[in-house]
Amino acid sequence: MPFPASPDELSPADWPAFLMARAPAMVAYIGTDMCFRYASPAYRTWMGMGQVPVEGQPVDALLPAEVFQRIEPALRAAFAGTPSIADRELRREDIHRFAQASVTPDTDDHGNVRGAFVVLADISDRRALEARLKESERRFSQAFRHAAIGMALVLPDGRWLQVNDAVCTMLGYSEDELLARSFQEITHPDDLATDLGLTQQVLSGERASFHMEKRYLHRDGRVVHALLTVSLVRDENAEPLYFVSQIQDITERKAFEDALFRERELAEVTLKSIGDAVITTDPEMRITSLNPIAEAMTGWASHEAVGRPMDDVFQLRDPLTRRPIANPLLTAVQKNVIIGLTTDAILVHRNGFDSPIEDSAAPIHDHAGNVVGGVVVFHDVSETRALALKMAHLAHHDTLTGLPNRALLQSRMEFATTVATRRKQRCALLFVDIDHFKQINDTMGHAAGDALLQEVGRRIRSAVRQDDTVSRLGGDEFVVLLPHVEDGEQAAEVAEKVLQACKEAIGLEAAALAISFSIGISLYPDDAYDAEGMLRNADTAMYEAKMQGRNGYRFFNASMNERNTARVRIEVELRKALARNELSLHYQPKVDVDLGTIVGAEALLRWQVDGEDVYTPEQFIPVAEDCGLIVPIGEWALREACRQAHAWAQAYRPISVSVNVSALQFQHTRFFESLRGILTETGLHPTLLELEVTERTVMEGGDHIADLLHRIKAEGVSLSLDDFGTGYCSLSYLKHFPVDTLKIDRAFVRDVAWDNDSAAIVSAIITMGKGMNKLVLAEGVESVEQATFLGHAGCTQMQGFLFGRAVPAKDFEARIAQVDQGVPTV
Numbered sequence: 001m002p003f004p005a006s007p008d009e010l011s012p013a014d015w016p017a018f019l020m021a022r023a024p025a026m027v028a029y030i031g032t033d034m035c036f037r038y039a040s041p042a043y044r045t046w047m048g049m050g051q052v053p054v055e056g057q058p059v060d061a062l063l064p065a066e067v068f069q070r071i072e073p074a075l076r077a078a079f080a081g082t083p084s085i086a087d088r089e090l091r092r093e094d095i096h097r098f099a100q101a102s103v104t105p106d107t108d109d110h111g112n113v114r115g116a117f118v119v120l121a122d123i124s125d126r127r128a129l130e131a132r133l134k135e136s137e138r139r140f141s142q143a144f145r146h147a148a149i150g151m152a153l154v155l156p157d158g159r160w161l162q163v164n165d166a167v168c169t170m171l172g173y174s175e176d177e178l179l180a181r182s183f184q185e186i187t188h189p190d191d192l193a194t195d196l197g198l199t200q201q202v203l204s205g206e207r208a209s210f211h212m213e214k215r216y217l218h219r220d221g222r223v224v225h226a227l228l229t230v231s232l233v234r235d236e237n238a239e240p241l242y243f244v245s246q247i248q249d250i251t252e253r254k255a256f257e258d259a260l261f262r263e264r265e266l267a268e269v270t271l272k273s274i275g276d277a278v279i280t281t282d283p284e285m286r287i288t289s290l291n292p293i294a295e296a297m298t299g300w301a302s303h304e305a306v307g308r309p310m311d312d313v314f315q316l317r318d319p320l321t322r323r324p325i326a327n328p329l330l331t332a333v334q335k336n337v338i339i340g341l342t343t344d345a346i347l348v349h350r351n352g353f354d355s356p357i358e359d360s361a362a363p364i365h366d367h368a369g370n371v372v373g374g375v376v377v378f379h380d381v382s383e384t385r386a387l388a389l390k391m392a393h394l395a396h397h398d399t400l401t402g403l404p405n406r407a408l409l410q411s412r413m414e415f416a417t418t419v420a421t422r423r424k425q426r427c428a429l430l431f432v433d434i435d436h437f438k439q440i441n442d443t444m445g446h447a448a449g450d451a452l453l454q455e456v457g458r459r460i461r462s463a464v465r466q467d468d469t470v471s472r473l474g475g476d477e478f479v480v481l482l483p484h485v486e487d488g489e490q491a492a493e494v495a496e497k498v499l500q501a502c503k504e505a506i507g508l509e510a511a512a513l514a515i516s517f518s519i520g521i522s523l524y525p526d527d528a529y530d531a532e533g534m535l536r537n538a539d540t541a542m543y544e545a546k547m548q549g550r551n552g553y554r555f556f557n558a559s560m561n562e563r564n565t566a567r568v569r570i571e572v573e574l575r576k577a578l579a580r581n582e583l584s585l586h587y588q589p590k591v592d593v594d595l596g597t598i599v600g601a602e603a604l605l606r607w608q609v610d611g612e613d614v615y616t617p618e619q620f621i622p623v624a625e626d627c628g629l630i631v632p633i634g635e636w637a638l639r640e641a642c643r644q645a646h647a648w649a650q651a652y653r654p655i656s657v658s659v660n661v662s663a664l665q666f667q668h669t670r671f672f673e674s675l676r677g678i679l680t681e682t683g684l685h686p687t688l689l690e691l692e693v694t695e696r697t698v699m700e701g702g703d704h705i706a707d708l709l710h711r712i713k714a715e716g717v718s719l720s721l722d723d724f725g726t727g728y729c730s731l732s733y734l735k736h737f738p739v740d741t742l743k744i745d746r747a748f749v750r751d752v753a754w755d756n757d758s759a760a761i762v763s764a765i766i767t768m769g770k771g772m773n774k775l776v777l778a779e780g781v782e783s784v785e786q787a788t789f790l791g792h793a794g795c796t797q798m799q800g801f802l803f804g805r806a807v808p809a810k811d812f813e814a815r816i817a818q819v820d821q822g823v824p825t826v
Helices: 015-022 041-046 065-079 124-146 165-171 175-179 189-203 251-273 292-298 328-335 383-396 406-423 437-444 446-463 488-504 531-547 562-580 617-627 630-651 671-682 695-700 702-714 731-736 746-751 756-771 784-793 809-820
Strands: 026-031 036-039 084-091 096-107 113-122 150-154 160-163 209-217 223-234 240-249 277-281 287-290 339-348 354-365 371-380 426-435 469-474 477-485 516-524 552-555 583-592 597-609 612-615 656-660 689-694 718-724 741-744 775-779 797-799
Touching: 026 041, 041 113, 065 084, 065 096, 065 113, 096 124, 150 165, 160 175, 165 175, 165 223, 165 240, 189 209, 189 223, 189 240, 223 251, 251 406, 251 477, 277 292, 277 328, 287 292, 292 371, 328 339, 328 354, 328 371, 383 406, 406 426, 406 469, 406 477, 406 516, 406 531, 426 446, 426 488, 426 531, 437 446, 446 469, 446 477, 446 488, 477 488, 488 516, 488 552, 516 531, 531 552, 562 612, 562 617, 562 630, 583 630, 583 656, 583 809, 597 617, 597 630, 597 809, 617 630, 630 656, 630 671, 630 689, 630 809, 656 718, 671 702, 689 695, 695 702, 695 718, 702 718, 741 756, 746 756, 746 775, 746 784, 756 775, 756 784
Parallel strands: 516 552, 597 656, 656 689, 689 718, 718 741, 741 775, 775 797
Antiparallel strands: 026 036, 026 113, 084 096, 096 113, 150 160, 150 240, 209 223, 223 240, 277 287, 277 371, 339 354, 354 371, 426 477, 426 516, 469 477, 583 597, 583 797, 597 612
16 A cells, blocks of 8 residues: 655554655564565565565575575574574675574464564674774784784783783793783882882873883893883773883893993093003093093193193193194094104193103094094103103002002092992992901011912902902902992802902911901992992991901991991090190101211101000091091191200200191191291201101192292201102102102112012102202111112112111100210111
């Protein structure tokens, strides 16, 4: 029956038929006889049945056989009273679609099934979307699983949710083993706090992701360095679901970085140790570094020179005209060429004196060949400079063992702590002391003791790595600097090796004396925040090892501050000693072996009660310098020495007395006024007083010290340069300072009878001193062989145990009387 033209004209009874004819719904009704009772137009179209009448037609006659075979079981089930829903595929030459079929039984009022409703829903688009989603998931899974770098999904609490093969290989765990753990369990303890902090920032929304270098702990215990990138996936409610972590193994790169660091350190140490002076600059000719020899030859400390124009520090002059010479480095950098050795030039020292030099210059290139700076290498070609170079080496190395001394150790410790701070790593210091070493000297002699020290130095050096530093501080104390350690356990392993090596250094004769070794260990930055603190704490830990039975090692901890307490105790008692007049002066004779008489005395400070040392000068003088007491103590010592010298001049004969003046005392603003006042007060003639100052005091004092020296000299007071040869100055600077006497340091005198280098240095000092009309006195003379060599070399004034120890004034007076009476002669 035809329908009206407009839906508005339909009667209520017409609406069901109207909708079934025009709605896109795919609906059919099939009787229990397997014949269609009804099929909507959309159903007939989708099933390819056309518009032929279907009522009463068998289903298997209208549908393709393969389609009927798929729907027949559902129809049979519906006729049995069981509904079903299933996806169906329709595939023809012209169509490939999917539908979801719902087959529902139709029952009468008595519950008897009389047919089945069939409703189809086209799900082709959904199936296509599902297929694309599965393909996407498959590709993601393949990319995740087989990615070249580590990939992991991590739950907010840190448990691993999913890991790929690269992560498992990198960390040495199977997938199941990792999924049973959290990332916190295999993160290096030193990196865990940083990792957790950044993770919390991502969870709180402060940042979207983060990158960091961190260390994982491999299943076999070794450390794996990794570059970690982390981002967070949230659900539709912005709640965190899981982290996506990318983990790249950079262990090999870190190893290369460590190797590069060691190479750079080696290069820096080499530059500091070689005999030539080296200055480097940037392309604009601003100084970037000076090695120690360059510092000595120019007079500029590295920290002062860096950043200055090259011409301010490296001033070249023509030896004949004294006119400036063009800097060869400027040409080398501008033209990108190497400039060969130039010999016709003199270098002007900061203090004004000259040094003839030989130099060469070259540009410095980066990896791409671009000029990024320049380097000039030069050395003194005069005899005096050759001697100064030897002294520069001795200033940084122990003369007995050849190991770096305290000055060079301090420099390397400062470098190591700076690098450790920048790289967030550790370094360690081992303080090694020989237990009962005094027994070697007392029982077997000093030669045996020196031999043991040399062997111990060699053994320790062989027990550590190439880039570790072994230093001798003095006496029987050695220090090992480990510029990079992972933890205290690694430092302990080195301590064990050092202990074993030291034991092997003990010979059969020394073995009977129960010689052993004690080691103290401090870590940076765990125990100290600077090089000085590391050394102090390692020293403290070493003494703790001695107290615990010796022959072992101890790590520093905060409870080991008894030595600091001892220093405080010395300071308190020293203040009391000043009030009680417990300090005194002892006098050691200076003799002229040609004249056979005492020509002077050196005043030496002592702290004694009833003739016994309360503390040795080595113990209390550093404390006095630290707490500022050295100035009043030094003034008292100067006054007492002048008073005693005046008394001797009145009772016996004029005898010159020399007094050591500390750098702090000498640099005091009123030192000169105090000196003049003491001379006036005591009545001592100025020519009978000699002040002993060190090279370092003179060289580091600048114009102020030079002016003070000239004022003192003008008063008639003599000046002596103490410990000459152990500093970092050139002999040619002496003509600029009014020094009367050079005291050859005992380090050279000790070896002068058997060491060619020491003999050459001593002979050169004596010759040059005499050539400059200066007195030369050798200190520390203890043997006839030493005295004989010095006398033959032209040094007649000597001081040391061979001629007498330091004694109280009364004993010294008796010595004067004996010598003056000719019994005995010196």
